[in-house]
Amino acid sequence: MSLLIRGGEIVTAERQFRADVLCEGGLIQAIGPDLEAPTGAEVVEAGGLLVMPGGIDPHTHMELPFMGTVASEDFFSGTSAGAAGGNTMIIDFVIPSPGASLLDAFKTWRGWAEKSATDYSFHVAITGWSDQVHEEMGVLTRDHGVNSFKHFMAYKGAIMVDDGIMLNSFTRALELGAICNVHAENGEAVAFMQKKLLAMGITGPEGHALSRPPEVEGEAAQRVIAIAELLGAPVYIVHVSTAEATDAIARARAKGLRVYGEVLPQHLVIDESVYQNPDFATAAAYVMSPPFRPKHHQKALWAGLASGALQTTATDHCCFCAPQKAAGRENFTLIPNGTGGIEDRMSILWHHGVRAGRLTPSEFVAVTSTNTAKIFNIHPRKGAVVVGADADLVLWDPAASRTISVKTHHQRVDFNIYEGMEVTGLAASTISQGKVVWHRGELRTVRGVGRYIDRPCFAPVFSALSLAAKAPVGVVRS
Numbered sequence: 001m002s003l004l005i006r007g008g009e010i011v012t013a014e015r016q017f018r019a020d021v022l023c024e025g026g027l028i029q030a031i032g033p034d035l036e037a038p039t040g041a042e043v044v045e046a047g048g049l050l051v052m053p054g055g056i057d058p059h060t061h062m063e064l065p066f067m068g069t070v071a072s073e074d075f076f077s078g079t080s081a082g083a084a085g086g087n088t089m090i091i092d093f094v095i096p097s098p099g100a101s102l103l104d105a106f107k108t109w110r111g112w113a114e115k116s117a118t119d120y121s122f123h124v125a126i127t128g129w130s131d132q133v134h135e136e137m138g139v140l141t142r143d144h145g146v147n148s149f150k151h152f153m154a155y156k157g158a159i160m161v162d163d164g165i166m167l168n169s170f171t172r173a174l175e176l177g178a179i180c181n182v183h184a185e186n187g188e189a190v191a192f193m194q195k196k197l198l199a200m201g202i203t204g205p206e207g208h209a210l211s212r213p214p215e216v217e218g219e220a221a222q223r224v225i226a227i228a229e230l231l232g233a234p235v236y237i238v239h240v241s242t243a244e245a246t247d248a249i250a251r252a253r254a255k256g257l258r259v260y261g262e263v264l265p266q267h268l269v270i271d272e273s274v275y276q277n278p279d280f281a282t283a284a285a286y287v288m289s290p291p292f293r294p295k296h297h298q299k300a301l302w303a304g305l306a307s308g309a310l311q312t313t314a315t316d317h318c319c320f321c322a323p324q325k326a327a328g329r330e331n332f333t334l335i336p337n338g339t340g341g342i343e344d345r346m347s348i349l350w351h352h353g354v355r356a357g358r359l360t361p362s363e364f365v366a367v368t369s370t371n372t373a374k375i376f377n378i379h380p381r382k383g384a385v386v387v388g389a390d391a392d393l394v395l396w397d398p399a400a401s402r403t404i405s406v407k408t409h410h411q412r413v414d415f416n417i418y419e420g421m422e423v424t425g426l427a428a429s430t431i432s433q434g435k436v437v438w439h440r441g442e443l444r445t446v447r448g449v450g451r452y453i454d455r456p457c458f459a460p461v462f463s464a465l466s467l468a469a470k471a472p473v474g475v476v477r478s
């Protein structure tokens, strides 16, 4: 069945123009003015709306087993909530227990994700190092469409990796033409500060932010950039939350290093004052890592987005309900870390970005979809409005407003970090694989129709160039 999107204004990362879009067989078949509707076609009137590539969220954790519990959002409810917010793809994370097989974990997560309503892919976390990990990284890139490996520099005693593991893993990823993502916080410093704060009798959620101040992220960002530079490897730093890390990335990029930065909308509009809330459940609902920061960091993050130092936005959608967060009632280090937001990312960025004059509509498309597609090597299949691309689109109403609330959101979590915020700019309709999955407030997602999206590794010449550029030259002795 074909779908004609008529009368809209197309906005891509490059330009804005008036045209209709014809979708058939899950692909964009034609783009142009006044297209004919084929017999039997579904027609969606898009007059006054912006037709953009569907949002891609490169950082989610649906049904993640973490800190003794499991995230409350699953792959069906989470991708459905994402569709309500204009998203058509997520890149989630396979996180093997230290020492466990990457391949076994990959298959487990693939099973969980079968229920997805829209397309998805996986970064695979490296949580230890062995010949088997080295081998399995090759199998995942060669046979399973994985081109990105995640490293947590935080969470000591759980999934944290040290510099030695990152040196080995980054070298292997470069050899394979894969990119490395990093959660950049100094995990040793966090553990030290946690112990110190608890000993001082600070046990509430405010201790979470005190235990991981901005310098803990700044140091880790600089360290991982130095490791990447040593090896000539690209690196993607997730959920950048501080001026320090943004500056480190900007300096690296100015030197010509291939360093990417991701920012979450929640770090752009929420500050550390949330941890002062006397109500434990409310303050604990904002416990995520990295934590919310003093307000001045938001200015640096917005500047990072506008200047291109930061290229993508994500949500780190990792939901835990109040009874789960209550595990840390007497000890903040036991509060499961994570917040939601997949449904609100694009509205927050439109309202506080485009309407506030910080981002153009095309820059909005770049940071919510196209840049992620390019960095993770699925453009122009994804993140583009071109003939032959997947028919993943959002019909964006730049003038419609809504008040964000747990009472009306589609996320499976009992709290909304943006509660009460009024935003202008929302998804009027979302189209996934050429089918309307969200229309004027009505979710039409179907469980299990989402597909796993292979992400090819980068051309060997790319990694060879980096290796050649950095190959150590031995002393030639006659």
Ligand code: URQ
Pocket (backbone or CB within 6 Å): 061, 066, 183, 287, 288, 289, 290, 316, 318, 337, 338, 339
């Ligand atoms: O660190 C992450 O990205 C995962 C474990 C989600 N939790 C969080 O607090 N960001």
Ligand code: ZN
Pocket (backbone or CB within 6 Å): 183, 238, 239, 289, 290
């Ligand atoms: Zn993280």
Ligand code: ZN
Pocket (backbone or CB within 6 Å): 059, 060, 061, 316, 318
């Ligand atoms: Zn995360």
